[in-house]
Amino acid sequence: MHISEGVLSTPVLLVGAAVAVAGTAVGLKKLDYDRLPQVAVLTSAFFVASLVHVPIGPSSVHLILNGLMGLLLGWAAFPAILVGLILQAVLFQFGGLTVLGANTTAMALPAVICHYALGKAARSDMRALSVSASFLAGAGAILLGGLLMAAALVFTGESFWPVARLVLVAHLPVMVIEGVFVAVCIQFLKQVRPELLEIVYAKPSS
């Protein structure tokens, strides 16, 4: 899901960077710094997840985990994904430094949307609701990310629907895998470490 350097046009890059900066600022402001280790561990998971390769579809796809980041971190997914992407760009040469903003936005914005749309349901005590909500978060975050990516590529001269369809088809297997992965993760955390499911925001100072 990394867009390479030199593909996107400057306005798209700037918009992506602006959204990424804003999101990161919100994330850092809301973050409870006592929970920073949790953010760091999820960043690590995100960082290595890109190496898990799913060899299906017309292109290469890999786990992204932005749905899980969204559910567990909320807005803090922005700084976490940003750091993960910087390291992936520098160490793995995935994506690139100039497309950092666009890539961060494409992955972190869906994470935040999942947090708002499905965060409550995923934490629900009703098992069926929780499982389906976390599955939807895992799969939906990738779908939204793919659509954002397709939208960004439109401005490079590719027409939207062919690209969107291609992205969708390519990410279908990974959507299913991630949905299952997130669902298992959330159920596991609920039983073993329920406190990890509390969002990592700072409580209003009391």
Next chain:
Amino acid sequence: MPSLRLNSGLAVLVVMACLLAASPALAHKVYVYAWVEGDRIHVDGYFSRSRKVQGGLVEVFGPDGAKLLEGKTDDQGAFSFKIPQKADLKIVLTASMGHKNDYTIRADELPAGSAASSPARVQARPTAKAGAESAAASAETPAAPVAPEIDEARLRALLDQALDRKLEPLMRAVAQANEPHGPGLTEILGGLGYIVGIMGIVLYLRSRGKQ
């Protein structure tokens, strides 16, 4: 302190991360590699060793940025073209979904007079046979007359051809060894170390700020 209880939970996530990392490290990035073989340049485009770029757009640019030619990779991710000119050639591969990479072949990697080499090679064939026969003949009967004269150009073509044939497997091996590949354990562990380090720095600065 809640973070102590947190830590064991976090350890679980770390283990998960390690499990993820343990599966074959294949990258989500497109690679392009090109090498010279005779008077042609072969281009290889791949996402990983086993995932070739099929139908990727290959464009070749000259040193002045002008596009010299373009084409598409086949099912094996391969594309080859005749050397258009002896200059630095930038080969750009655009795969689907925003993947792009390039590779530059420097002018000094290209054989001298590449355009002229193929006709010479065709001519050289009969000469090669004749040369071998005469060499055999001269070995059997040392008293035989001197081998028919081969002019310098033909000899050169002959040698070029023989060397090309001998060196081809070697060139292929070198090309494969030089091919860029995905991140290794060093990069993965390095990245994890950076994340822990960043966390440490932030926590340190926060704790100083509180005092």
